[in-house]
Amino acid sequence: MAAKELNAIVSQRIEVTPSLIKLRVIPDGWELPDFEPGQFGVLGLPGSASRYSSAAPEENPPDSEKLILRAYSVASSSVAKEYIEFYIGLVRSGSLTPRLLNLKRGDKLWVGPKFKGMFTLSEVPNEFNLVLIATGTGVAPYISMIRSELAKGARHRFAVIHGACFSGDLGYHDELTTLASANKNFTYMPILSHAQDEVVPWKGHEGFVDKLWTDGTLENSWGLHPTPENTHVFLCGNPLMIKSMVEVLEKENFIKHSKKSPGQVHTEQFFVKL
Numbered sequence: 268m269a270a271k272e273l274n275a276i277v278s279q280r281i282e283v284t285p286s287l288i289k290l291r292v293i294p295d296g297w298e299l300p301d302f303e304p305g306q307f308g309v310l311g312l313p314g315s316a317s318r319y320s321s322a323a324p325e326e327n328p329p330d331s332e333k334l335i336l337r338a339y340s341v342a343s344s345s346v347a348k349e350y351i352e353f354y355i356g357l358v359r360s361g362s363l364t365p366r367l368l369n370l371k372r373g374d375k376l377w378v379g380p381k382f383k384g385m386f387t388l389s390e391v392p393n394e395f396n397l398v399l400i401a402t403g404t405g406v407a408p409y410i411s412m413i414r415s416e417l418a419k420g421a422r423h424r425f426a427v428i429h430g431a432c433f434s435g436d437l438g439y440h441d442e443l444t445t446l447a448s449a450n451k452n453f454t455y456m457p458i459l460s461h462a463q464d465e466v467v468p469w470k471g472h473e474g475f476v477d478k479l480w481t482d483g484t485l486e487n488s489w490g491l492h493p494t495p496e497n498t499h500v501f502l503c504g505n506p507l508m509i510k511s512m513v514e515v516l517e518k519e520n521f522i523k524h525s526k527k528s529p530g531q532v533h534t535e536q537f538f539v540k541l
Contacts, residue, residue: 272334273312273375278350280372283438286321286357287404288368289342291350292378299348302341302382303389304411305501305535308351309379311336312366319357322365334377335363340503340535341382342407342439344414351378354407354438386503386535388412388423390524395531396424396498398485400476400512403431405504408535410439413446413453426454426485430476430508432461434469454488477511495521495531503535 274295281289293299302308314329329335343352358364370376386408391397399409406429413425431437437457447455456479458472459465472479479485486492493500500516502509513523513532522530 273377274380275376275378277370277372277374277376280370284435286368287436287438288355289438290353290355290367290370291343292353292376293350294378295375297380299351300381302345303384303387304345304415305340305387305408306382306384307338307340307386307408308353308382309336309338309377310353310363310367311377311379312363312370316366317369318365319368321357321359322361322368323359325362329362335366336377336379337363340384340386340405340408340411342410344411346415346419352410354404354410356404384535385526386501386533388416390529391423391499393423396426396489396493398426398428398480398493398498398500400428400480400500400502400504400508401430402476402504402508403436404438405535406439408503409501410442413443417446417450417453424452424454424489426456426489428456428458428476428479428485430458430460430504432459434459434465434467454485456484456488475511476508477515480512480515494519499531499533501533501535506536509534509536 275292276295278293279291311334313332313334315331339353341351342354355367357368409427443455447453458476459469460475462469462473502512516532521532523532524530
């Protein structure tokens with residue numbers, strides 16, 4: 268695939284931190300397809316695309332004309348499809364993220380014409396509560412779910428638990444805080460693993476995301492204990508977090524969901540070659 272096949276345009280680049288951005292893109296000459304909140308799209312740039320200045324030097328530069336392709340969860344609403352938003356963190360030794368972070372408004376890239384993935388709410392019965400747990404950019408599919416569900420009138424009780432190293436890495440903090448204030452069925456719990464290093468003292472939760480489940484913080488906030496009979500749990504991000512949370516949940520009789528064996532724990536791992 269050559270650079271001439273690039274089919275989308277950057278409409279907005281929002282810098283959260285120097286190594287973390289929200290990238291909004293629009294199609295160039297085609298219409299955005301329907302998708303389910305939680306699904307992912309494929310982004311691509313040619314090897315000749317310039318790289319972000321903070322990226323590590325490439326030991327084996329890719330073919331200058333061939334597209335580098337990677338999957339990223341959609342963060343934008345499936346209802347208001349004005350653009351597609353992706354939440355992207357720099358992997359300094361990666362192939363694609365250093366090129367994506369160097370994009371500016373008006374630049375072109377490749378976007379796959381179809382969105383895929385089973386990490387959606389389609390198999391969650393309406394009467395179940397939802398706990399959406401993420402680390403880092405793993406919060407992206409939840410943003411799409413929340414934006415889409417609230418636009419339709421959410422039928423679920425939502426809780427978003429988002430773990431990050433520092434407060435600056437909580438890219439959707441303001442939006443989620445506002446939604447939590449305005450919606451009685453929505454709870455937002457950010458937690459920092461390096462709170463002691465914050466310039467301005469952090470007044471929120473400290474530690475790792477599993478703490479908010481095991482110490483009863485979520486239960487106290489909801490006024491009920493999440494069980495397999497009333498709650499589905501989504502896990503997205505660091506594989507170590509997912510492994511830890513699955514172990515915690517299995518002790519409480521939650522079952523990991525699969526096509527062949529329906530359960531209440533849905534997982535999506537983000538740490539792949541970027």
